[in-house]
Amino acid sequence: MIKVTVWNENRHEQKNPKVSEVYPEGIHGAIAQFLGEEGFQVRTATLDEVEHGLSNEVLDNTDVLLWWGHIAHEEVSDEIVNRVKDRVLDGMGLIVLHSAHFSKIFKTLMGTTCDLKWREADEKERIWVLEPSHPIAEGIGEYIELEKEEMYGEHFDIPAPDELVFSSWFEGGEVFRSGCTYRRGNGKIFYFRPGHETYPTYYHKDIQLVIKNAVKWAKPVDRKRPVYGNAKPLETISAK
Amino acid sequence: MIKVTVWNENRHEQKNPKVSEVYPEGIHGAIAQFLGEEGFQVRTATLDEVEHGLSNEVLDNTDVLLWWGHIAHEEVSDEIVNRVKDRVLDGMGLIVLHSAHFSKIFKTLMGTTCDLKWREADEKERIWVLEPSHPIAEGIGEYIELEKEEMYGEHFDIPAPDELVFSSWFEGGEVFRSGCTYRRGNGKIFYFRPGHETYPTYYHKDIQLVIKNAVKWAKPVDRKRPVYGNAKPLETISAK
Amino acid sequence: MIKVTVWNENRHEQKNPKVSEVYPEGIHGAIAQFLGEEGFQVRTATLDEVEHGLSNEVLDNTDVLLWWGHIAHEEVSDEIVNRVKDRVLDGMGLIVLHSAHFSKIFKTLMGTTCDLKWREADEKERIWVLEPSHPIAEGIGEYIELEKEEMYGEHFDIPAPDELVFSSWFEGGEVFRSGCTYRRGNGKIFYFRPGHETYPTYYHKDIQLVIKNAVKWAKPVDRKRPVYGNAKPLETISAK
Amino acid sequence: MIKVTVWNENRHEQKNPKVSEVYPEGIHGAIAQFLGEEGFQVRTATLDEVEHGLSNEVLDNTDVLLWWGHIAHEEVSDEIVNRVKDRVLDGMGLIVLHSAHFSKIFKTLMGTTCDLKWREADEKERIWVLEPSHPIAEGIGEYIELEKEEMYGEHFDIPAPDELVFSSWFEGGEVFRSGCTYRRGNGKIFYFRPGHETYPTYYHKDIQLVIKNAVKWAKPVDRKRPVYGNAKPLETISAK
Numbered sequence: 001m002i003k004v005t006v007w008n009e010n011r012h013e014q015k016n017p018k019v020s021e022v023y024p025e026g027i028h029g030a031i032a033q034f035l036g037e038e039g040f041q042v043r044t045a046t047l048d049e050v051e052h053g054l055s056n057e058v059l060d061n062t063d064v065l066l067w068w069g070h071i072a073h074e075e076v077s078d079e080i081v082n083r084v085k086d087r088v089l090d091g092m093g094l095i096v097l098h099s100a101h102f103s104k105i106f107k108t109l110m111g112t113t114c115d116l117k118w119r120e121a122d123e124k125e126r127i128w129v130l131e132p133s134h135p136i137a138e139g140i141g142e143y144i145e146l147e148k149e150e151m152y153g154e155h156f157d158i159p160a161p162d163e164l165v166f167s168s169w170f171e172g173g174e175v176f177r178s179g180c181t182y183r184r185g186n187g188k189i190f191y192f193r194p195g196h197e198t199y200p201t202y203y204h205k206d207i208q209l210v211i212k213n214a215v216k217w218a219k220p221v222d223r224k225r226p227v228y229g230n231a232k233p234l235e236t237i238s239a240k
Numbered sequence: 241m242i243k244v245t246v247w248n249e250n251r252h253e254q255k256n257p258k259v260s261e262v263y264p265e266g267i268h269g270a271i272a273q274f275l276g277e278e279g280f281q282v283r284t285a286t287l288d289e290v291e292h293g294l295s296n297e298v299l300d301n302t303d304v305l306l307w308w309g310h311i312a313h314e315e316v317s318d319e320i321v322n323r324v325k326d327r328v329l330d331g332m333g334l335i336v337l338h339s340a341h342f343s344k345i346f347k348t349l350m351g352t353t354c355d356l357k358w359r360e361a362d363e364k365e366r367i368w369v370l371e372p373s374h375p376i377a378e379g380i381g382e383y384i385e386l387e388k389e390e391m392y393g394e395h396f397d398i399p400a401p402d403e404l405v406f407s408s409w410f411e412g413g414e415v416f417r418s419g420c421t422y423r424r425g426n427g428k429i430f431y432f433r434p435g436h437e438t439y440p441t442y443y444h445k446d447i448q449l450v451i452k453n454a455v456k457w458a459k460p461v462d463r464k465r466p467v468y469g470n471a472k473p474l475e476t477i478s479a480k
Numbered sequence: 481m482i483k484v485t486v487w488n489e490n491r492h493e494q495k496n497p498k499v500s501e502v503y504p505e506g507i508h509g510a511i512a513q514f515l516g517e518e519g520f521q522v523r524t525a526t527l528d529e530v531e532h533g534l535s536n537e538v539l540d541n542t543d544v545l546l547w548w549g550h551i552a553h554e555e556v557s558d559e560i561v562n563r564v565k566d567r568v569l570d571g572m573g574l575i576v577l578h579s580a581h582f583s584k585i586f587k588t589l590m591g592t593t594c595d596l597k598w599r600e601a602d603e604k605e606r607i608w609v610l611e612p613s614h615p616i617a618e619g620i621g622e623y624i625e626l627e628k629e630e631m632y633g634e635h636f637d638i639p640a641p642d643e644l645v646f647s648s649w650f651e652g653g654e655v656f657r658s659g660c661t662y663r664r665g666n667g668k669i670f671y672f673r674p675g676h677e678t679y680p681t682y683y684h685k686d687i688q689l690v691i692k693n694a695v696k697w698a699k700p701v702d703r704k705r706p707v708y709g710n711a712k713p714l715e716t717i718s719a720k
Numbered sequence: 721m722i723k724v725t726v727w728n729e730n731r732h733e734q735k736n737p738k739v740s741e742v743y744p745e746g747i748h749g750a751i752a753q754f755l756g757e758e759g760f761q762v763r764t765a766t767l768d769e770v771e772h773g774l775s776n777e778v779l780d781n782t783d784v785l786l787w788w789g790h791i792a793h794e795e796v797s798d799e800i801v802n803r804v805k806d807r808v809l810d811g812m813g814l815i816v817l818h819s820a821h822f823s824k825i826f827k828t829l830m831g832t833t834c835d836l837k838w839r840e841a842d843e844k845e846r847i848w849v850l851e852p853s854h855p856i857a858e859g860i861g862e863y864i865e866l867e868k869e870e871m872y873g874e875h876f877d878i879p880a881p882d883e884l885v886f887s888s889w890f891e892g893g894e895v896f897r898s899g900c901t902y903r904r905g906n907g908k909i910f911y912f913r914p915g916h917e918t919y920p921t922y923y924h925k926d927i928q929l930v931i932k933n934a935v936k937w938a939k940p941v942d943r944k945r946p947v948y949g950n951a952k953p954l955e956t957i958s959a960k
Contacts, residue, residue, distance in 0.1 A: 113905065117948060133425070134423070138461040140463070154622075157948070162879075167647060171958070172955050173649060174951070183371060184373075221378040223372060223380070226875035226877070227382060228833075228875075231839050329592065369875065370874055394849070397708070413889060415895050467597070471631070471654070474653030613906050614941070622947060666853050701853060
């Protein structure tokens, strides 16, 4: 059984009634709900908990970590960011959602600014499948349509993804690489664009399906980290 | 249950006692054996059967097709090659083994010559894992060592693989991209280098594990082919 | 000086007055014009010439070949397609324009159907730059806007490009990978989407600039093809 | 004229007579020498200079920066690392040499540990060309042979390179991805493996040629950074 931890900054929910109305159990609660129904073993963690809820014990019991943050990226301690980064390189899957493009953990793993264009204008997004053979797109039609979402537009300052699974069309005229996979160390990372806090995006069945698929794709393989450092020769080196 | 068809040209086995001694049930038989033990539903097909054993009915019941060929690539009919290619683009997984780098089906899917350097000299091969997070490498240590194999050396005239999972070292001084994934249409392809007919390579536990992993990785996703051709607008196009 | 050959099927120009009005010297003539002004040594070739204008002598004097075709792909002889393919693998650059996505030469080099969605509806296209560091995008702003173009929409059945330089937004609701690079053998390939025959797209300064940049990018490197086939060991192979 | 700055930690040269014997003008001096002969405008900078020799004025006059470091990575100030990173994302080319795989600048741009296996055993390295169409490999034969070099072996903990140009064979039994390109922001990065301080590697004509080619490849394109942040719609967004 895949062990999933859903991390959420959980601040909009405290401050903005519009958000708590859409997500009365928090964004983490909504995500945990549908992941639990899929049969994953799910827990949640939030910024204001001790160690942001990401103790070593919790991470020892996490196969895949989901990350949602927006207004409080800077409040996440560097120590926890480094801890999570080490876990990803050790094999833990990481699913980075929406505004977490600007999270410390995503930026440090990508090495770029992860900046982008954005706009809140109640506009339509259509998320097209570019890689029909990819398990993350399994069960999704040709596209997912969201009546109202925040716009994220190119240029998205990321490394070219290892696999570009989805690309978004926005009513206002932009495109965006909205489903991106990355392999880093022993771990797998998936960035998925949609999920602005004032829209019911995480109740959308296809959005839920993509995230469920991504959890399965991102689960760790069974292996140790490679051995690094000084190495004895495996073959005889000739005298010269 | 994943349905697997192991295709083998099955000619060396008829002609060369050395080969039939190593593989008394044929290379296809040896591969079918360990795949069956893994719980896949396995059948075999060979060149000299009607339609090379790859009737539409067989392919209707194939999730993943393995392909081994060497001295009789040209005897595979273009009709069957096109049939298999369509199936791959429709989603069927394809695992291309060793000398099948020069098979019609691999060359037509790659678009390049798929040529390489080669040598039969009983030399050592060491297959290093480059992508430790990849499910095809799950359970494999840092490398697989084969005491004696045929050498394949760069330049290997293929498109840069979508993922380069393994790279080989050869005693005689060459390197080779020996585990390559490709996505094509709705299908997934894995090329895996080892498996010369005179060596017991397919009895090696790690080689078997890679192939088992590859079958799981290559299994089709549940989706139709995308809709192509003339398309009505999804949004209103303004008069100008 | 880079030697460029602009190949055009040149059939719409003969049949459709609307096209000959937009391109009185043919699409090839319009492209040759702005490439010549850039200082390239340019010639043109068309379908109805002997050997489609692509004799060995012409190809001996071609560093980069541009290809535009649409209604007569099937009339291009397989012999010439194979000849051009060999040249690409030998190092000749190939720039595939618009409806040449369905040309024999592109399909055989890609190994997929190269199919897509399309629509002629006088709609707006906006071509976004995804790789700002790429020389093919040099001098281009954040996007190129075309007031009226044919729509091409995903899914585009191609191998994932080695580099995805441009992505298009269409008024009618689709996106498209509109600038794709591929390395094949010793050669480089660039697919560029815009250029429907009834629009003055090839007079657009930014479209011209992309094509000029692509010619420079695609020019051959100075090297022979790798040596393939049986190879003597470079190191001593131990007796066992 | 391309403006190149060769940065070297320049510490081995001060401490180890063996190194100063091989590189009496320092590794930076040897590299600057052959780059200057190519017609680039070259300067050098070293760790112990003010601001490590990398003032804003110097970087304003740098198109491509080369980086060699080994025993003093930690002495490079974070401020300068961040400054260089910003420049790379702004478009400055970066060529990372040998033991600079562990430099702060490379690690922060890659997002991984950049760890590897290593061994000093006077062993042979053979660097094979995997991408014959790549301008960085122009003029190089099928491989470069170095009689004695330090070994670097897989697993190399880097993101899968955008292009894998070279792969190394080592006498002791390892392989290594030794020529890797990356696009990051507006900038281009090339990692090139050889160059241990006690060997005359940077006097080898082919090694010099690869570095010259890489400088040309990595030179900035002429463009501003993309505009990020809040963006007005380019199209009318319908009321709903």
